[in-house]
Amino acid sequence: MIEQTDIAGSFILPGTSIAVNRMGYGAMQLAGRDGDKLVWGPPRDVEGAIAVLREAVASGVNHIDTADFYGPHITNQIIKKALSPYPDDLVIVTKISARRGDDGSWIPAFSREELTAQVHDNLRNLGLDVLDVVNLRSMFSIHEPAEGSIEGPITVLAELQQKGLIRHIGLSNVTAAQIAEARQIAPIVCVQNMYNLVQRSDDALIDDLAHDGIAYVPFFPLGGFSPLQSAALSDVAARLGATPMQVALAWLLQRSPNILLIPGTSSIEHLRENLKASTLQLASEVVAELDSIGRASGH
Numbered sequence: 001m002i003e004q005t006d007i008a009g010s011f012i013l014p015g016t017s018i019a020v021n022r023m024g025y026g027a028m029q030l031a032g033r034d035g036d037k038l039v040w041g042p043p044r045d046v047e048g049a050i051a052v053l054r055e056a057v058a059s060g061v062n063h064i065d066t067a068d069f070y071g072p073h074i075t076n077q078i079i080k081k082a083l084s085p086y087p088d089d090l091v092i093v094t095k096i097s098a099r100r101g102d103d104g105s106w107i108p109a110f111s112r113e114e115l116t117a118q119v120h121d122n123l124r125n126l127g128l129d130v131l132d133v134v135n136l137r138s139m140f141s142i143h144e145p146a147e148g149s150i151e152g153p154i155t156v157l158a159e160l161q162q163k164g165l166i167r168h169i170g171l172s173n174v175t176a177a178q179i180a181e182a183r184q185i186a187p188i189v190c191v192q193n194m195y196n197l198v199q200r201s202d203d204a205l206i207d208d209l210a211h212d213g214i215a216y217v218p219f220f221p222l223g224g225f226s227p228l229q230s231a232a233l234s235d236v237a238a239r240l241g242a243t244p245m246q247v248a249l250a251w252l253l254q255r256s257p258n259i260l261l262i263p264g265t266s267s268i269e270h271l272r273e274n275l276k277a278s279t280l281q282l283a284s285e286v287v288a289e290l291d292s293i294g295r296a297s298g299h
């Protein structure tokens with residue numbers, strides 16, 4: 001039996017009493033793949049996916065990131081099968097504002113009707129009466145934050161929150177201006193943007209959010225579909241007797257106390273490896289060495 005631990009310490013979502021362990025889990029990798037269609041269809045090994053989720057929670061993870069457009073629907077259905085009835089302290093964070101095309105594409109979907117339908121899809125497929133946290137994912141550009149008003153969709157989310165379907169609201173793929181705009185309309189508990197050792201565009205934003213007590217949840221913490229590769233990272237890992245992925249996660253944990261991790265994996269071995277990163281302490285000269293990776297890549 002694995003002991004429950006407060007891995008990597010915890011963070012209280014602002015304005016709430018919700019304490020999430022800083023080492024969480026991202027469920028996107030649990031869906032399957034069909035040729036070029038990524039995050040599509042069922043995984044080859046559904047029982048393996050269920051085992052990954054159960055081991056994550058048994059190991060102390062109480063923050064799982066998902067979306068109903070993973071699969072679509074399938075990742076949420078696997079989460080329900082693996083973990084429902086859910087532990088009281090488990091926080092499931094989902095995201096809305098996209099749908100999938102038949103070709104696997106990610107299509108913006110943030111009209112009032114589409115957002116409302118996506119909240120109900122998440123509730124049904126996760127088997128919940130209320131969603132803990134819903135991130136509005138901005139889709140002005142699919143791959144990176146791009147300016148544009150999100151007043152309309154955030155207003156819809158705030159109304160769904162008032163109706164009791166959503167407890168808390170977060171944002172994803174957003175700029176600082178969009179965060180400020182949303183905070184005029186509703187309290188924002190977390191921001192989920194792409195960030196890792198190499199991709200460091202959000203350095204200033206992370207510090208600003210830390211100042212305001214808002215969680216920053218980097219997606220692609222390990223580099224995403226093509227995990228990070230760097231001679232400097234491998235060199236540091238070898239010296240510390242750790243793996244490059246563990247060092248990349250430990251660096252994020254030390255980067256700022258408001259950073260919450262959601263590394264994704266479909267492999268129980270990788271899950272175990274990633275969770276152990278929470279015990280890895282990096283000395284300041286090692287952090288400086290790792291910081292040079294981002295600078296060398298131009299970020």
Ligand SMILES: NC(=O)c1ccc[n+]([C@@H]2O[C@H](COP(=O)([O-])OP(=O)(O)OC[C@H]3O[C@@H](n4cnc5c(N)ncnc54)[C@H](OP(=O)(O)O)[C@@H]3O)[C@@H](O)[C@H]2O)c1
Nearest residue numbers: 026027028065219220221222223224245263264265266270
């Ligand atoms: N808001 C957004 O727009 C957005 C976008 C993308 C993702 N997300 C969320 O962020 C989470 C994390 O992102 P991600 O899963 O795409 O990328 P990631 O965590 O950066 O990396 C996942 C990739 O790394 C591999 N991996 C994981 N642990 C490993 C290890 N110890 N050694 C070697 N390879 C390892 C995985 O393969 P294996 O399965 O083989 O381990 C997978 O290919 C997602 O699960 C999702 O919940 C959000």
